[in-house]
Amino acid sequence: MVSANIRGWLGLAVLCLLFPATARANCEDVLPANEPSGTVKRDLTAADLIQLREIGDPDSAVFNGPSPFAVSPDGSRIAYIINRADLAKNSYCRALVVGGLTGVGSPDIVDRGGELIKIMDVQRGFYLPSGATRTIVPSWSPDGRTLAYLRRDHGVTQAWVAQADGGGARAITRSDVDVEAVAWSEDGTRLLYGTRKGAAAVREELDREGQSGWLYDRRVSPEISARPLTPATEALDVSAVDLRTGAVMPADAAEQSAVERAAPADMPVDPEAIGADGRKAHLERSNTSPLTPARLVVTNGDSSRRCDAEACAGGIVSLWWRGASVLILRREGWAKEAMALYRWRPGAARPTALLRTTDVLHGCVMAGTELVCTREDSSTPRKVVAIDTANGRMRTIFDPNPEFAGIRLGSVTRLRWRNDLGLEAWGDLVLPPGHKPGEKLPMVVVQYHSDGFLRGGTGDDYPIFLLAQRGIAVLSTERPNFFAAAFPQLKTWYEINAANQKDWGERRSLLSSILTGVRMAVDRSDIDPARVGITGLSDGASTVAFALINSKAFAAAALSTCCMEPNTTATYGGIAWAEWLRGMGYPPATQDNPGFWRDMSLARNAARIDTPLLMQLADNEFRLALEAFGALHEQSKPVEMYVYPDEFHVKWQPIHRRAVYERNLDWFSFWLQGREDPDAAKIAQYRRWRAMRSGEQPSPEPVPVR
Structure with a gap:
């Protein structure tokens, strides 16, 4: 009689014949080779930041995403995927790795290759590309010998399996559309995978519709494409592959549920944990407002126990059971700048604190008696x-970027303040390496989160430590709570957004916070208040526009997205976007409302805005900036715009990220320090900028008519 394990590997051998191996990418440095040597630290480079080895979501401000870690069935190993940008090839090196939980050292690579898998956001009922990296979580087979995971090659995401001992990896599916999730059957003999419900049929229908013209309706977002967007759905078409024969068949109900549980949620959900005895730890709110702090409750059948301690409400990121107690990972303190781990035994008056730190912990999963997480600081x-859940002690398992121990960075000081509404906020003031007290410095404000390692702010376009290395201080700001948090009667995010929008209340709150932080930096350090710049992406970009109109505090500015304008925002955003804006209180495009736009429209205020403004935008968003750019350019204001091809809200291509970094560095060095890079390739750039500074706009050279 052949054992189940042997049958499974015989099936895998069949699949190896059905699906030939894909050549591995040449990414030899996806794992670090050596520890840094010597005692003299070197300067930071753009490549150091762009080519960081990433584990999980690169955005350190995202606390509600999936963990990158998968713990083996016996609890002795973890599997995860490492991403590293490759500037030379303008691509990414990806590796599926397996590491032990004892000792310290690099994990073993069990598969290498594939393309970056990006998140598709859900907006107004449709999928929109975001450019942000999706966290891919491997799945262990029940016997712990094999890993299933998603890998993208040639523009399509497929289900793959790899032997956990590094013995080989193969594609299991040949789907025409992206595979969204994978799971295992209970006995490990079938690999389960799901694709979006009817995805191929929807694509084919849009192709057919295009033959006679796409109807322009709510599906179309013209700033992205004339092709209608795909309607969002959480429903999946689930199939099973028999690993003994390679046969593909429909999944049964239990297998369908397994894949649905493995699929990423389109919207964040509150954490919960089920104990070995069936007790459920979860969060409850006292009313329906999503801004109401959620409190820990444990239910067991019809009975429940609520934790009434302060540490059991608000900011809870994750929950786990350990024996008869619940472990709570929570953000807390001043504007939630700290993270704390608690242990609560249901029925106790208060939880026991195990750990509190201003470091950022992400992706924590339970492995035996420890939590395995990523940890970073500014x-x-x-x-x-690994965190010992008995006492909160931490130990390092693996450092994917040991090179940074040999790099010289600027000093970081945490500042805390309240804005004019009394809302808590904070920022990290970064001074240049070796700065001498008394030497006046220009400063750039980078928005709008400052959690974890300081790279380039939200969207990673403004390299904080590289700015400091050029002699420019940086204030990396963490935004305060929503203006609408003062109105607990608001029931939905739609109502909250509308309240934030009314009379530009949220913009005023955010600008107040930034100006307060700037004043504190000026008072406490050697910052020259006449040489302060400001930057932003998305919500941060809106704050930049509002700041340029409603203050004179900034000597230079840079935007990664732009803008909210009366004549084109609703038009280029499409019908669904226009409807959403009107629901937020924006006037219709056909209604001239100067009072509404007076405080927000760069175009309406172009004649009185003199702050030099650099825009570096994605090709699927730049149309929203044309009204503002056109008005500023018409008024001979110092404005320049660049558009990056095949980019999205968050720029993902390594060579574009390097170009964005470099131009932002040059821009602020020029306007705040009067410095120019002697690189001959930048002669034309500085010629334009000098003309802007002198108030002259170069006239176009006439082209003779032939």
Whole structure:
């Protein structure tokens, strides 16, 4: 009689014949080779930041995403995917790795290759490309010998399996559309995978519709494409592959549920944990407002126990059971700048604190008696750590970026303040390496989160430590709570957004916070208030526009997205976007409302805005900036715009990220320090900028008519 394990590997051998191996990418440095040597630290480079080895979501301000870690069935190993940008090839090196949980050292690579898998956001009922990296979580087979995961090659995401001992990896599916999730059957003999419900049929129908013209309706977002967007759905078409024969068949109900549980949620959900005895730890709110702090409750059948302690409400990121107690990971303190781990035994008056830190912990999963997480701080990139859940002690398992121990960075000081509404906020003031007290410095404000390692702010376009290295201080700001948090009667995010929008209340609150932080930096350090710049992406970009109109505090500015304008925002955003804006209180495009736009429209205020403004935008968003850019350019204001091809809200291509970094560095060095890079390739750039500074706009050279 052949055992189940042997049958499974015989099936895998069949699949190896059905699906030939894909050549591995040449990414030899996806794992670090050596520890840094010597005692003299070197300067930071753009390549150091762009080519960081990433584990999980690169955005350190995202606390509600999936963990990158998968713990083996016996609890002795973890599997995860490492991403590293490759500037030379303008691509990414990806590796599926397996590491032990004892000792310290690099994990083993069990598969290498594939393309970056990006998140598709859900907006107004449709999928929109975001450019942000999706966290891919491997799945262990029940016997712990094999890993299933998603890998993208040639523009399509497929289900793959790899032997956990590094013995080989193969594609299991040949789907025409992206595979969204994978799971295992209970006995490990079938691999389960799901694709979006009817995805191929929807694509084919749009192709057919295009033959006679796409109807322009709510599906179309013209700033992205004339092709209608795909309607969002959480429903999946689930199939099963028999690993003994390679046969593909429909999944049964239990297998369908397994894949649906493995699929990423389109919207964040509150954490919960089920104990070995069936007790459920979860969060409840006292009313329906999503801004109401959620409180920990444990239910067991019809009975429940609520934790009434302060540490059991608000900011809870994750929950786990350990024996008869619940572990709570929570953000807390001043504007939630700290993270704390608690242990609560249901029925106790209060939980026991195990750990409190201003470091950022992400992706924590339970492995035996420890939590495995990533850990980072303002000047240290992520490491993989284990936390003893008995006493909160941390130990490092793996440092994916040991090179940073040999790099010289600027000093970081945490500042805390309240804005004019009394809302808590904070920022990290970064001074240049070796700065001497008394030497006046220009400063750039980078928005709008400052959690974890300081790279380039939200969207990673403004390299904080590289700015400091050029002699420019940086104030990396963490935004305060929503203006609408003062109105607990608001029931939905739609109502909250509308309240934030009314009379530009949220913009005024955010600008107040930034100006307060700037004043504190000026008062406490050697910052020259006449040489302060400001930057922003998305919500941060809206704050920049509002700041340029409603203050005179900034000597230079840069935007990664732009803008909210009366004549084109609703038009280029499409019908669904226009409807959403009107629901937020924006006037219709056909209604001239100067009073509404007076405080927000760069175009309406172009004649009185003199702040030099650099725009570096994605090709699927730049149309929203044309009204503002056109008005500023018409008024001979110092404005320049660049458009990056095949980019999205968050720029993902390594060579574009380097170009964005470099131009932002040059821009602020020029306007705040009067410095120019002697690189001959930048002669034309500085010729334009000098003309802007002198108030002259170069006239176009006439082209003779032939």
